[in-house]
Amino acid sequence: MDLMTDTKIKISANHLNVFYGQKQALFDISLDINQNEVTALIGPSGCGKSTFIRCINRMNDVIDICRVEGEIKIDEKNIYEPGIDIVSLREKVGMVFQKPNPFPKSIYDNVCYGPKIHGIAESKDDLDAIVENSLKKAALWNEVKDRLQEPGTSLSGGQQQRLCIARAISVNPEVILMDEPCSALDPVATAKIEELIDELKQSFTIVIVTHSMSQAVRVSQKTGFFHLGKLIEVGTTEKIFKNPTNNMTQDYITGRFG
């Protein structure tokens, strides 16, 4: 625990309940996420990990029947308070999805879209700089610098996912949510993304949902284990994987169920 003494809590969920219509998907989740750390959420399919991270940028608002109770605070401010502007929230909390979803536009346009709509760039040169910077941070610049005008969909799966990461960081967010970012990728591309995640935590707070235990071990500092909509156990990654207190966690990480 001595590692965490100088860390600051970035996101904190308090007694969060989420319902899809009549069905309750999350039960009383309370979880703190530290700044400039990677927090991994693990658990079997349908356990609510994705629902949870989609609450952090209010992506669940898109779903008509979804209802959220409780609060999530980012920098001590509840994002479910009335009067919160979702657009500026999502500018602050970026997201990378399970399947790479670049816009069917050029690589350049993919990255510059966010800065454009938020008016971040003053001029074309600013925009060029942001695009270059974001692509560099996403470790994609060297591969695409000569073909920025080619469609983003022409890249390989791993490159597409890194393009999506570049798009997410182009608006300079504070938090990046990643919903199983490597589940559609081969091991080589996965390794690249994991390396990238490790770099990115210098500048961003990262929450990652993953099905791969080894990935959680490799990239994260803190791990939460979800089961059937409940947060069973949370702690440093080291503790969860070496010395879990809960039997269910023990069973899951050793592959006895899930």
Next chain:
Amino acid sequence: MTKEQRLQKRYASEKRFKSYGIISICLALTFVALLVFKVLSEGSSAFVKTSIQLELNFDHKLLNTSKQPTKEEIEDIDFYDFTLQHILKVFPTSNRDEEKQLIKLFTSDFEFEVKKYFKANSDILNKVITLNITASSDLDQLHKGNYQRDIPENRRKISNFQLKIYDQLLEKKKINKVFNNYFFTNGDSRNPEIAGIGGSMLGSFFSILVCLIISFPIALLAAVYLEEFAPKNKFTDFIEININNLAAVPSIVFGLLGLGILLNVFELPRSTSLVGGITLALMTLPRIIIPCRASLKAVPPSIREAALAVGASKVQSVIHHVVPLAMPGTLSGTIIGLAQALGETAPLLLIGMVAFVVQVPGSPLDPSASLPVQVFLWSESAERGFVEKTSATIMVLLGFLIIMNSIAVYARQKFEKKWI
């Protein structure tokens, strides 16, 4: 039953099923071929017309005008008399009746043809020029071989005297077939030789234009709202059911609506392509909304999420991403909807676009016919000259439909994004 027998039975039934499919395709193709053959064989001759070569001496004395006629003087020239004298000189007649029959071999508009030529070429004064004068419809049909010669004279449209003249013309090679420009430039007429689809083509064009301007934006906005913004509740379900119902309402009902509302309540001008276009737009709206919604639905939700996740508002995600990506589908749906509207006849009959209009319309506010209505009008005429024109109009209409549908298919294949 042994295993081999079962196997053979299965093979046989597969073969049988395949042959049923081939037979039905062949039947369908036969019907299409029959239609095309009938229309082509009957209509293709309408694209040429028969004309008679006539030598005209544009001597100012014969024209009964001054040496250098002014514009007013040219207007005063009696081209009917002038041309008639030339005709009579070439084909001598013995009595008044023969003279009448002779004149009837030429189009009733021959004086205007000569006048038009004279006004367009002012330098021909005092020169001798050979002009192609359009033949009358009866002579045209005779020359095209559609009239029998060996039946008694009283059952023929062409008299013995006229046949004699025709044979003379053939012998002197003064009769020939030329491209029928009147068919494409003129409006309707009682005389088949000068009747054309110029008016109805423009009428159709104006109607479709009005229809496009009204229906496309409304349909697109309705589809975008219903698909992207509207809450999913009983009311929107009700709207959806009704849109589907409206798309299936017989078109004549929309004609009644146009008649009752546009003409009687709003008192818009009758028989105009403006009213026709609005009526067609009402009919086309649901037929465009449905494909528009389908193409919006086909845009994967991941694109919307991607836009929302970088902080685009709902409207931005729709306008910047979803609608442009759905464009190929919406455009091809619109073109197909318009193609249906182009071939629509019933609603136009009710709002009076079935009138006999000689003038070619200059704007959507002028009375006009439309292509399918023109087919309807001419198909009721008994004269042989209109029969081929009916088929030729069908050919033109089918041509437009094929072009529009090809554009729709091309647009969809060329611009539609392939999702991974």
